[in-house]
Amino acid sequence: xxxxxxxxKTNGYDYLKDVTAVDYVTYLExxxxxxxxxxxxxEIVKVQLDPKNPxxxxxxxxxxxxxxxxxxxxxxxxxxxxGRRAKxxxxxxxxxxxxxxxxxxxxxxxxxxx
Amino acid sequence: MPVMRINVGPIHPSTHGVLxxxxxxxGDTIENMTCHIGxxxxxxxxxxxxxxxxxxxxxxxxxxxxxxxxxxxxxxHTVELALQKEVKETAKYARVIxxxxxxxxxxxxxxxxxxNDVGQMFTMFMxxxxxxxxxxxxxxxxxxxxxxxxxxxxxxxMRPLPDDFYDRAYKLTEYIAYKVKGYKDVIDDNSxxxxxxxxxxxxxxxxxxxxxxxxxxxxxxxxxxxxxxxxPYYAYDKLKFKVPTSNIGDGYARYKMRYEEIFESIKIIxxxxxxxxxxxxxxxxxxxxxxxEAKPDIVINHHELPRGEGIIYMVPDKQKPYRIRLRSxxxxxxxxxxxxxxxxxxxxxxxxxxxxxxxxAEVDR
Numbered sequence: 001x002x003x004x005x006x007x008x009k010t011n012g013y014d015y016l017k018d019v020t021a022v023d024y025v026t027y028l029e030x031x032x033x034x035x036x037x038x039x040x041x042x043e044i045v046k047v048q049l050d051p052k053n054p055x056x057x058x059x060x061x062x063x064x065x066x067x068x069x070x071x072x073x074x075x076x077x078x079x080x081x082x083g084r085r086a087k088x089x090x091x092x093x094x095x096x097x098x099x100x101x102x103x104x105x106x107x108x109x110x111x112x113x114x
Numbered sequence: 115m116p117v118m119r120i121n122v123g124p125i126h127p128s129t130h131g132v133l134x135x136x137x138x139x140x141g142d143t144i145e146n147m148t149c150h151i152g153x154x155x156x157x158x159x160x161x162x163x164x165x166x167x168x169x170x171x172x173x174x175x176x177x178x179x180x181x182x183x184x185x186x187x188x189x190x191h192t193v194e195l196a197l198q199k200e201v202k203e204t205a206k207y208a209r210v211i212x213x214x215x216x217x218x219x220x221x222x223x224x225x226x227x228x229x230n231d232v233g234q235m236f237t238m239f240m241x242x243x244x245x246x247x248x249x250x251x252x253x254x255x256x257x258x259x260x261x262x263x264x265x266x267x268x269x270x271x272m273r274p275l276p277d278d279f280y281d282r283a284y285k286l287t288e289y290i291a292y293k294v295k296g297y298k299d300v301i302d303d304n305s306x307x308x309x310x311x312x313x314x315x316x317x318x319x320x321x322x323x324x325x326x327x328x329x330x331x332x333x334x335x336x337x338x339x340x341x342x343x344x345x346p347y348y349a350y351d352k353l354k355f356k357v358p359t360s361n362i363g364d365g366y367a368r369y370k371m372r373y374e375e376i377f378e379s380i381k382i383i384x385x386x387x388x389x390x391x392x393x394x395x396x397x398x399x400x401x402x403x404x405x406x407e408a409k410p411d412i413v414i415n416h417h418e419l420p421r422g423e424g425i426i427y428m429v430p431d432k433q434k435p436y437r438i439r440l441r442s443x444x445x446x447x448x449x450x451x452x453x454x455x456x457x458x459x460x461x462x463x464x465x466x467x468x469x470x471x472x473x474x475a476e477v478d479r
């Protein structure tokens with residue numbers, strides 16, 4: 001994954017538009033949207049992860065814009081980001097409950113009562 | 115002198131929502147700054163995953179409450195792509211016109227609030243809000259509501275356009291062009307405004323790309339990137355307009371981009387009014403909560419919102435989105451603020467935050 005992104009960056013895809021994830025239950029998919037301003041072309045890189053212990057390497061040293069995207073993704077999907085120091089949570093304190101955007105997050109359950 | 119940590123907030127530093135900043139200052143120079151966001155976090159993406167397609171526009175409206183139609187329009191267009199429904203020809207032009215008026219209203223809000231932030235008190239604020247209110251009144255007559263229009267429906271708009279739509283829209287563009295030209299004298303000759311924005315918070319072209327800025331903030335740093343040109347949606351490919359850019363990248367350049375965009379929007383509105391078919395056939399499909407089966411695997415849609423490029427990445431399911439990702443341009447502008455502020459003066463913090471045009475409800479989602 002890092003190799004592909006490196007290659008894209010050297011080919012002018014240096015504008016990172018988005019980093020996000022989708023939970024397909026059997027696997028997690030991380031999506032990177034990159035853009036080449038000179039060629040006006042967009043490329044999408046997808047990485048599949050194991051949902052039991054999802055981990056992915058940071059791309060912050062190549063794309064500084066990934067900072068908050070990665071933090072939000074790791075918070076919302078419980079994906080560990082390897083290679084960057086841990087920072088406080090960005091949006092909300094979850095206190096160990098299931099990551100909210102995973103499909104395993106029970107909809108309508110009153111977590112505050114527990 | 116030892117470094118001192120100052121807590122700012124949680125307040126609204128530039129009248130756009132709740133934000134807390136922790137600033138480490140050496141004297142009055144900022145050494146380091148951290149943003150604490152999440153005070154308005156509602157989990158809109160999760161909420162939308164559990165609603166039928168046409169129940170969600172009331173959420174998208176509240177993302178960016180200064181320009182609610184932007185996200186509304188983007189979301190409904192994405193649903194149209196997912197359900198493979200065509201937008202009616204007249205409705206395409208009507209949406210362009212309404213969206214450009216919304217852009218004008220949003221930029222007027224920006225100009226008024228920015229002048230307030232930098233200390234040029236109240237004159238510009240009142241003037242900009244007077245013009246903005248004229249636009250809101252017009253949009254109210256089109257949609258029936260003053261701020262949260264919920265005017266978009268799959269295939270078109272909620273209700274037919276008023277009979278005097280053409281004349282009123284044209285007169286309104288004349289009124290705004292006349293009034294906004296007058297702003298120049300008040301702002302460009304004002305030493306307070308100029309000294310507090312010129313050379314403050316300068317972002318180079320490379321930094322702007324690295325931070326992932328978009329919209330007027332990116333164009334102020336010399337990157338000519340506008341979604342309306344690169345991915346023309348609706349009728350934008352049939353309309354002629356320029357994309358204002360600047361190579362300076364400071365606060366004044368970011369203000370200037372928005373000022374010039376108001377006139378480009380007026381150009382777009384006038385052309386769209388002339389080209390729009392006069393049949394007033396704009397009403398979309400009635401809300402059916404159980405829609406037809408969505409077909410594509412993934413829909414990615416880009417729109418040029420007043421604050422930058424909004425992207426929706428949607429994995430459609432039968433009646434509701436399986437996963438919907440709202441990429442907010444403001445979220446990433448605010449993350450850049452941490453880098454831009456380093457080395458700036460503490461008093462300029464609000465000027466820089468103001469010129470980035472941040473709306474917190476959209477940052478937190």
